[in-house]
Amino acid sequence: MKPSFKNGYFPTCDGHLIYWERHGTPDAEPIFFLHGGPGGRSTRHHLEFFDVDRFDIVLFDQRGCGRSHPHGELKHNNTGLCVEDIDALRQHLGFEKISLLGVSWGSWLAIQFQQRYPHVVLKTTLVSVFVPFTANVSAYDQKLREGLAGVSPGTDGCSARQIYQILGNGCTAQQRQAATHWLKAALQLNGQTMRQGTLDDFVDEEAVRAIRLEMHYHLNQYFFTRRQENLILDANTQVIQGIKDTFGMTSLRWLRQRLDLQCQLLHAGHDAFDGAVLKAVRRTLTRSLCP
Numbered sequence: 147m148k149p150s151f152k153n154g155y156f157p158t159c160d161g162h163l164i165y166w167e168r169h170g171t172p173d174a175e176p177i178f179f180l181h182g183g184p185g186g187r188s189t190r191h192h193l194e195f196f197d198v199d200r201f202d203i204v205l206f207d208q209r210g211c212g213r214s215h216p217h218g219e220l221k222h223n224n225t226g227l228c229v230e231d232i233d234a235l236r237q238h239l240g241f242e243k244i245s246l247l248g249v250s251w252g253s254w255l256a257i258q259f260q261q262r263y264p265h266v267v268l269k270t271t272l273v274s275v276f277v278p279f280t281a282n283v284s285a286y287d288q289k290l291r292e293g294l295a296g297v298s299p300g301t302d303g304c305s306a307r308q309i310y311q312i313l314g315n316g317c318t319a320q321q322r323q324a325a326t327h328w329l330k331a332a333l334q335l336n337g338q339t340m341r342q343g344t345l346d347d348f349v350d351e352e353a354v355r356a357i358r359l360e361m362h363y364h365l366n367q368y369f370f371t372r373r374q375e376n377l378i379l380d381a382n383t384q385v386i387q388g389i390k391d392t393f394g395m396t397s398l399r400w401l402r403q404r405l406d407l408q409c410q411l412l413h414a415g416h417d418a419f420d421g422a423v424l425k426a427v428r429r430t431l432t433r434s435l436c437p
Contacts, residue, residue, distance in 0.1 A: 218355025
Protein backbone atom coordinates (compact mmCIF):
# COMPACT_ATOMS: atom_id res chain seq x y z
CA MET A 147 0.00 0.00 0.00
CA LYS A 148 1.33 3.44 -0.92
CA PRO A 149 2.10 5.61 2.16
CA SER A 150 -0.46 8.37 2.64
CA PHE A 151 -0.34 11.93 3.90
CA LYS A 152 -2.98 14.06 5.61
CA ASN A 153 -2.72 17.17 7.75
CA GLY A 154 -4.89 19.59 9.65
CA TYR A 155 -5.48 21.60 12.80
CA PHE A 156 -7.10 20.48 16.03
CA PRO A 157 -8.67 23.24 18.18
CA THR A 158 -8.24 22.99 21.94
CA CYS A 159 -10.86 24.32 24.34
CA ASP A 160 -8.58 27.16 25.47
CA GLY A 161 -7.68 28.88 22.23
CA HIS A 162 -4.79 26.87 20.78
CA LEU A 163 -4.74 25.24 17.33
CA ILE A 164 -2.60 22.10 17.22
CA TYR A 165 -1.05 21.35 13.83
CA TRP A 166 -0.79 17.66 12.90
CA GLU A 167 0.38 15.52 10.00
CA ARG A 168 -0.38 11.88 9.36
CA HIS A 169 2.07 9.77 7.36
CA GLY A 170 2.68 6.14 6.60
CA THR A 171 0.22 3.32 6.20
CA PRO A 172 -3.45 3.58 7.26
CA ASP A 173 -4.61 0.81 9.60
CA ALA A 174 -0.99 0.02 10.56
CA GLU A 175 0.25 0.51 14.13
CA PRO A 176 -0.61 4.11 15.13
CA ILE A 177 2.33 5.98 16.66
CA PHE A 178 2.61 9.57 17.88
CA PHE A 179 5.95 11.37 17.66
CA LEU A 180 6.61 13.78 20.55
CA HIS A 181 9.24 16.33 19.56
CA GLY A 182 11.84 18.00 21.75
CA GLY A 183 11.98 21.48 23.19
CA PRO A 184 9.95 22.82 24.81
CA GLY A 185 9.58 25.15 21.85
CA GLY A 186 10.70 22.68 19.18
CA ARG A 187 8.67 21.39 16.26
CA SER A 188 8.11 18.30 14.15
CA THR A 189 9.48 18.06 10.60
CA ARG A 190 9.51 15.51 7.78
CA HIS A 191 13.08 14.80 8.91
CA HIS A 192 11.56 12.96 11.90
CA LEU A 193 10.06 10.37 9.56
CA GLU A 194 13.57 8.88 9.40
CA PHE A 195 12.80 7.20 12.73
CA PHE A 196 10.04 5.12 11.15
CA ASP A 197 9.38 2.44 8.57
CA VAL A 198 6.45 4.14 6.83
CA ASP A 199 5.17 0.79 5.59
CA ARG A 200 4.72 -0.48 9.15
CA PHE A 201 3.28 2.54 10.96
CA ASP A 202 0.46 5.06 10.83
CA ILE A 203 2.58 8.02 11.98
CA VAL A 204 1.28 11.20 13.60
CA LEU A 205 3.64 14.17 13.72
CA PHE A 206 2.32 17.23 15.53
CA ASP A 207 3.57 20.52 16.89
CA GLN A 208 2.95 21.00 20.60
CA ARG A 209 0.94 24.05 21.65
CA GLY A 210 2.75 27.27 20.82
CA CYS A 211 5.29 25.39 18.68
CA GLY A 212 6.06 25.16 14.98
CA ARG A 213 2.93 25.53 12.87
CA SER A 214 0.56 25.47 15.82
CA HIS A 215 -1.21 28.74 16.63
CA PRO A 216 -0.73 31.16 18.26
CA HIS A 217 3.00 30.59 17.78
CA GLY A 218 5.00 31.15 20.96
CA GLU A 219 1.87 31.64 23.06
CA LEU A 220 2.63 31.33 26.79
CA LYS A 221 -0.94 31.50 28.07
CA HIS A 222 -2.47 28.08 28.76
CA ASN A 223 0.88 26.45 28.02
CA ASN A 224 2.25 23.93 30.50
CA THR A 225 3.19 20.27 30.70
CA GLY A 226 -0.19 19.02 31.86
CA LEU A 227 -2.04 20.71 29.00
CA CYS A 228 0.46 19.31 26.46
CA VAL A 229 -0.27 15.83 27.78
CA GLU A 230 -4.02 16.44 27.48
CA ASP A 231 -3.50 17.55 23.87
CA ILE A 232 -2.03 14.15 22.99
CA ASP A 233 -5.13 12.32 24.14
CA ALA A 234 -7.48 14.87 22.59
CA LEU A 235 -5.68 14.47 19.26
CA ARG A 236 -5.80 10.66 19.62
CA GLN A 237 -9.56 10.84 19.95
CA HIS A 238 -9.89 13.42 17.17
CA LEU A 239 -8.06 11.10 14.75
CA GLY A 240 -10.11 8.09 15.86
CA PHE A 241 -7.44 5.88 17.42
CA GLU A 242 -8.43 3.51 20.24
CA LYS A 243 -4.79 2.96 21.30
CA ILE A 244 -1.46 4.48 20.24
CA SER A 245 2.26 3.89 20.58
CA LEU A 246 4.56 6.77 21.54
CA LEU A 247 8.04 7.87 20.46
CA GLY A 248 9.31 10.68 22.69
CA VAL A 249 12.66 12.36 22.09
CA SER A 250 14.39 14.61 24.66
CA TRP A 251 11.65 16.83 26.16
CA GLY A 252 9.17 14.63 24.30
CA SER A 253 10.33 11.67 26.39
CA TRP A 254 9.01 13.36 29.54
CA LEU A 255 5.68 14.07 27.84
CA ALA A 256 5.50 10.39 26.86
CA ILE A 257 6.18 9.33 30.46
CA GLN A 258 3.51 11.69 31.78
CA PHE A 259 1.02 10.54 29.14
CA GLN A 260 1.49 6.93 30.20
CA GLN A 261 0.85 7.93 33.83
CA ARG A 262 -2.43 9.59 32.93
CA TYR A 263 -3.70 7.34 30.13
CA PRO A 264 -2.09 3.90 30.54
CA HIS A 265 -5.14 2.15 29.06
CA VAL A 266 -4.64 3.72 25.61
CA VAL A 267 -0.88 3.07 25.25
CA LEU A 268 0.43 0.17 23.15
CA LYS A 269 4.16 0.71 23.63
CA THR A 270 6.48 3.59 24.47
CA THR A 271 9.99 4.37 23.23
CA LEU A 272 12.00 7.04 25.04
CA VAL A 273 15.09 8.50 23.35
CA SER A 274 17.71 10.88 24.83
CA VAL A 275 15.61 11.20 27.95
CA PHE A 276 15.05 14.36 29.95
CA VAL A 277 13.45 14.40 33.40
CA PRO A 278 12.97 17.87 34.93
CA PHE A 279 13.44 16.90 38.58
CA THR A 280 14.67 19.77 40.73
CA ALA A 281 18.35 18.87 41.00
CA ASN A 282 18.61 18.18 37.27
CA VAL A 283 17.04 21.53 36.31
CA SER A 284 19.25 23.38 38.81
CA ALA A 285 22.40 21.79 37.39
CA TYR A 286 21.21 22.51 33.85
CA ASP A 287 20.52 26.12 34.77
CA GLN A 288 23.98 26.53 36.30
CA LYS A 289 25.68 25.13 33.21
CA LEU A 290 23.63 27.42 30.99
CA ARG A 291 24.61 30.38 33.13
CA GLU A 292 28.26 29.46 32.76
CA GLY A 293 27.71 29.02 29.04
CA LEU A 294 26.10 32.45 28.74
CA ALA A 295 29.14 34.03 30.38
CA GLY A 296 31.36 32.14 27.93
CA VAL A 297 29.56 33.11 24.73
CA SER A 298 28.95 36.70 25.80
CA PRO A 299 32.03 38.06 27.61
CA GLY A 300 31.22 40.65 30.20
CA THR A 301 27.81 39.15 31.01
CA ASP A 302 29.01 37.17 34.02
CA GLY A 303 26.02 36.91 36.28
CA CYS A 304 23.53 37.05 33.42
CA SER A 305 20.64 34.73 34.25
CA ALA A 306 17.99 32.88 32.31
CA ARG A 307 15.39 35.21 33.81
CA GLN A 308 17.21 38.27 32.48
CA ILE A 309 17.40 36.73 29.01
CA TYR A 310 13.70 35.89 29.24
CA GLN A 311 12.81 39.47 30.15
CA ILE A 312 14.73 40.78 27.15
CA LEU A 313 12.99 38.29 24.86
CA GLY A 314 9.64 39.58 26.10
CA ASN A 315 10.30 43.30 26.40
CA GLY A 316 13.43 44.23 24.46
CA CYS A 317 13.63 45.80 21.02
CA THR A 318 14.11 43.53 18.00
CA ALA A 319 17.91 43.81 18.03
CA GLN A 320 18.10 43.09 21.77
CA GLN A 321 15.77 40.11 21.42
CA ARG A 322 17.81 38.56 18.62
CA GLN A 323 21.06 39.09 20.51
CA ALA A 324 19.64 37.53 23.69
CA ALA A 325 18.20 34.60 21.73
CA THR A 326 21.55 34.06 19.99
CA HIS A 327 23.40 34.02 23.32
CA TRP A 328 20.94 31.52 24.79
CA LEU A 329 21.06 29.27 21.75
CA LYS A 330 24.87 29.25 21.68
CA ALA A 331 25.00 28.30 25.35
CA ALA A 332 22.40 25.54 24.91
CA LEU A 333 24.18 24.11 21.85
CA GLN A 334 27.54 24.07 23.63
CA LEU A 335 25.96 22.35 26.61
CA ASN A 336 24.82 19.52 24.31
CA GLY A 337 28.20 19.32 22.57
CA GLN A 338 26.91 20.99 19.40
CA THR A 339 27.93 24.09 17.47
CA MET A 340 26.50 26.27 14.70
CA ARG A 341 28.45 28.61 12.46
CA GLN A 342 27.90 32.28 13.26
CA GLY A 343 26.40 33.02 9.84
CA THR A 344 24.00 30.10 10.11
CA LEU A 345 23.13 31.15 13.65
CA ASP A 346 22.41 34.72 12.56
CA ASP A 347 20.12 33.46 9.78
CA PHE A 348 18.36 31.06 12.14
CA VAL A 349 17.55 33.56 14.90
CA ASP A 350 14.57 35.36 13.40
CA GLU A 351 11.30 36.49 14.96
CA GLU A 352 9.95 32.94 15.03
CA ALA A 353 13.09 31.63 16.74
CA VAL A 354 12.84 34.38 19.37
CA ARG A 355 9.30 33.28 20.21
CA ALA A 356 10.33 29.61 20.33
CA ILE A 357 13.24 30.31 22.68
CA ARG A 358 11.03 32.48 24.87
CA LEU A 359 8.60 29.56 25.11
CA GLU A 360 11.44 27.22 26.05
CA MET A 361 12.50 29.62 28.78
CA HIS A 362 8.90 29.93 30.00
CA TYR A 363 9.09 26.21 30.77
CA HIS A 364 12.63 26.37 32.13
CA LEU A 365 11.85 29.18 34.58
CA ASN A 366 8.76 27.31 35.76
CA GLN A 367 10.85 24.18 36.42
CA TYR A 368 9.02 22.52 33.51
CA PHE A 369 5.96 22.45 35.78
CA PHE A 370 7.43 19.48 37.64
CA THR A 371 5.67 18.51 40.88
CA ARG A 372 6.55 16.10 43.66
CA ARG A 373 3.63 13.81 42.78
CA GLN A 374 5.34 13.15 39.43
CA GLU A 375 8.06 11.26 41.30
CA ASN A 376 5.67 8.31 41.72
CA LEU A 377 5.91 6.65 38.32
CA ILE A 378 4.59 3.46 36.79
CA LEU A 379 5.75 2.45 33.29
CA ASP A 380 4.59 -0.79 31.72
CA ALA A 381 6.74 -3.58 30.29
CA ASN A 382 6.30 -2.23 26.77
CA THR A 383 8.48 0.79 27.56
CA GLN A 384 12.07 0.95 26.29
CA VAL A 385 14.78 3.61 26.62
CA ILE A 386 17.55 4.44 24.14
CA GLN A 387 20.19 6.65 25.71
CA GLY A 388 23.59 8.01 24.73
CA ILE A 389 26.19 7.76 27.49
CA LYS A 390 27.81 11.08 26.47
CA ASP A 391 24.56 12.93 27.16
CA THR A 392 25.21 14.22 30.69
CA PHE A 393 21.72 15.33 31.64
CA GLY A 394 20.18 12.38 29.82
CA MET A 395 22.24 9.98 31.92
CA THR A 396 21.31 11.88 35.08
CA SER A 397 17.66 11.60 34.05
CA LEU A 398 18.06 7.89 33.38
CA ARG A 399 19.61 7.27 36.80
CA TRP A 400 16.66 9.08 38.39
CA LEU A 401 14.22 6.89 36.47
CA ARG A 402 16.09 3.70 37.32
CA GLN A 403 15.89 4.51 41.03
CA ARG A 404 12.11 4.28 40.67
CA LEU A 405 11.52 1.82 37.83
CA ASP A 406 12.78 -1.41 36.34
CA LEU A 407 13.53 -0.17 32.81
CA GLN A 408 14.59 -1.87 29.61
CA CYS A 409 17.41 0.32 28.35
CA GLN A 410 19.91 0.41 25.47
CA LEU A 411 23.03 2.47 26.21
CA LEU A 412 24.94 3.74 23.19
CA HIS A 413 28.22 5.57 22.69
CA ALA A 414 26.46 8.77 21.62
CA GLY A 415 25.40 12.19 22.84
CA HIS A 416 22.01 13.88 22.97
CA ASP A 417 21.47 13.93 19.20
CA ALA A 418 18.73 11.44 18.30
CA PHE A 419 19.85 11.55 14.65
CA ASP A 420 23.25 10.12 15.53
CA GLY A 421 23.67 7.07 13.28
CA ALA A 422 23.79 4.55 16.11
CA VAL A 423 20.80 6.09 17.89
CA LEU A 424 18.73 6.33 14.72
CA LYS A 425 19.42 2.69 13.88
CA ALA A 426 18.50 1.61 17.41
CA VAL A 427 15.25 3.59 17.30
CA ARG A 428 14.13 2.06 13.99
CA ARG A 429 14.92 -1.44 15.26
CA THR A 430 13.26 -0.92 18.65
CA LEU A 431 10.05 0.54 17.24
CA THR A 432 9.31 -2.71 15.38
CA ARG A 433 9.48 -4.87 18.54
CA SER A 434 6.51 -7.03 19.47
CA LEU A 435 4.28 -6.17 22.40
CA CYS A 436 4.98 -7.92 25.68
CA PRO A 437 2.10 -10.09 26.90
